[in-house]
Amino acid sequence: MLAYIQLKPFINRRSGHMHSIAPYSIRCFNPYSDPKKGEERYAVLDKVGQFDVYSVFKDFISAQNDKFKIVEDSKQVYRFFGMKFYDDKREMAGWFEAGSYGVKNDIIDIETGNVDFQKAQNNAEIIKHYVRFYIPSGFDEGIVLLHNYKGNGIKTLLYELLRENFTKVTKRTLQMNPLAYKKAFKMWEEAQAKEIKLTRFQGMADITDQLTKLGHKEQQLIVKSPVRGKLGGRLKDFFDPNSEEYAVVEFLRPHCGEVKAIAELNGKKRTFTIGRPAEEQVCEIMIEEDEVDMVAGNPDPVSLHKWCTQVLQEFVDSIYPGLQVKI
Known part of the structure; x- marks a missing residue:
């Protein structure tokens, strides 16, 4: 049976929930x-013929200047900014700033409702996305962490830029695929679930009506475990169609737009979206304000980089088990 739970409806004003990190794998396919001759389909990252993936990426990014570049086909603009290279660790991290243009609209002040600025068709709102690459030597798979904002990211644009240059230089095919929950967070399966969050909650009409009067259009209902208690079973039980935890989530799902579970392990918390089966789910790690400092609604660069080092280490431990690879 599920443990006793506390229901707490509230207005979601926390900016941290708008930000997340999506992990991807980097591989080089040799067509x-x-x-039949015993040749590997995927090349070791520092031995792609005569090339090293880390060096190819570094050369490409280093050659970019601070000016925004235009991608006319997709009506996007972008630039790399503040990229740092850690050659001894074979890591690179910084910001990929991107935006879209082509649509005229108004920018309003949410406090007054007045139009503060009229965005022209050739204006683009620029969002700063944290990017981090780990491209180890001796392995055929690396890791990329990409920052998303409100569920929107830069994977497609960034990948196309890297892929086009990589193919031109090496004549090989670069792959950047999402790391699935099963592969990336095997260690979290046994973690205890502490909270369930229902975003865009629509059930209990009387409560929802009262919340709406507070002036915010999005409600969130939190189902918490009791103090020093647990919410049902392990995290993996919420992905098991035969479990009672899964049945409860299925009951809650029609009342909201999204169901998330917060799990805790060794003092660390991770947020997982409950939806597709665990082996099919793309991992997206929510950035919580109690783990990463926020400045004007954006993650503080130093705090975010430090937190992502911990996240990256977890992926490394999972992808290269038993090898004691340290970030």
């Missing part, structure tokens, strides 16, 4: 390999 000329012949498995």
